[in-house]
Amino acid sequence: xxxxxxxxxLTPPWKKPTPVPEVPADPGLVVEEVVTGYCGAVLRCExxxxxxxxxxxxxxxxxxxxxxxxxxxxxxxxxxTLVRPSGRPAPSGPARTASGSLAVPGARAxxxxxxxxxxxxxxxxxxVERVWGDDLRIEGVVVEYxxxxxxxxxxxxxxxxxxxxxxxxxxxxxxxxxxxxxxAAAVTxxxxxxxxxxxxxxxxxxxxxxxxxxxxxxxxxxxxxxTGVCRALGWPxxxxxxxxxxxxxxxxxxxxxxxxxxxxxxxxxxxxxxEDAEGAGGR
Numbered sequence: 001x002x003x004x005x006x007x008x009x010l011t012p013p014w015k016k017p018t019p020v021p022e023v024p025a026d027p028g029l030v031v032e033e034v035v036t037g038y039c040g041a042v043l044r045c046e047x048x049x050x051x052x053x054x055x056x057x058x059x060x061x062x063x064x065x066x067x068x069x070x071x072x073x074x075x076x077x078x079x080x081t082l083v084r085p086s087g088r089p090a091p092s093g094p095a096r097t098a099s100g101s102l103a104v105p106g107a108r109a110x111x112x113x114x115x116x117x118x119x120x121x122x123x124x125x126x127x128v129e130r131v132w133g134d135d136l137r138i139e140g141v142v143v144e145y146x147x148x149x150x151x152x153x154x155x156x157x158x159x160x161x162x163x164x165x166x167x168x169x170x171x172x173x174x175x176x177x178x179x180x181x182x183x184a185a186a187v188t189x190x191x192x193x194x195x196x197x198x199x200x201x202x203x204x205x206x207x208x209x210x211x212x213x214x215x216x217x218x219x220x221x222x223x224x225x226x227t228g229v230c231r232a233l234g235w236p237x238x239x240x241x242x243x244x245x246x247x248x249x250x251x252x253x254x255x256x257x258x259x260x261x262x263x264x265x266x267x268x269x270x271x272x273x274x275e276d277a278e279g280a281g282g283r
Contacts, residue, residue: 020071025054025082032074033066040064045084054082114165115271118146118155120172123243124202128170130250132264139272146171149180152194153187161191168267171196193270195263200225203246205260210249 023029029042033056040056043063052068066072070081117136119125125145129136136143146152149171161167169187174180174196184194199205200219203226208215219228226239235242253261 020079020081022083023073023075023080024085025068026085029075031056031080031082034072034074034079038064038066045082052084115161115167116142116144116159116165117168117170117267117271118144118152119170120146120149121202123247124170124172126243126247127202127205127250127256127260128264130247131253131256132268135268139268141268141271149183152183156187156192161189163191165191166271166273167192168271169194170263170267172202173198173200193267195266197257197260197263199257199259202260203229203243205257206246206250207255207257210255211246212249 023031025042025045027042027044030039031042032039038056038058040058040063043055043057045052045054045068050067053065054068055063055065057063068082068084071079073080073082117128119128122145125143128143146155146169152169152171156167159165159167169184169192171180171184171194174184174194175198180196184196188194197205204216213233217229217232219225219232226242227237229235230237230239230242235245249255
């Protein structure tokens, strides 16, 4: 009579969890916690009486601590088990988007919010997409093209902004006493925010050093500004080609002037604020 050896684990194979990779929680690794959906970059790992924990920092600089449980995190959408760092050299820091926010590799675009951001001018809209596109897709914010500020009152009336559908607008050359400032004041309210940069054209929001020029030329009044810039710089008088030349030099927020950076960040804050929040908050 032959005896059989049985495994002490009598769980049927089809009920056993599928093994997942073990991944060292090296600083800078971006993961998603499966229970809360919190995404962030690893700051550090620690031993506690309850077991090892990992501290994650999200794209806004806020940190949270999570237990390092099996299958507790997603890496690029796939379950993993975080383990203590391997001791290999860590990356210099978490990856960043062009706007300077923490990047979330593999993150899917969020379903579009009811709120919107309107941007006056095609070049302005292209510049916003260039620097903030990744952030806007993760936040679910759609950017619409505003042809001219004169159209703004009708757009705001048709949009009917409310607590769950905020409207943010970025306009050119918003200076005190101008027609643009009067229109902006007339449509701004608890759920609609109009901001603008002080430049004659958004070209000036790109730092001259990034374009490879000492400064943006002074263009005489009455002359088309973009054409005048091309003439002064010795560029062909093709403003479309000139803009593509400028845009190609913009790689991140570091290539833009603070006066534009602050206004776009303010609009994103405003549109993505919780429904019960009043006004814009800081990012």
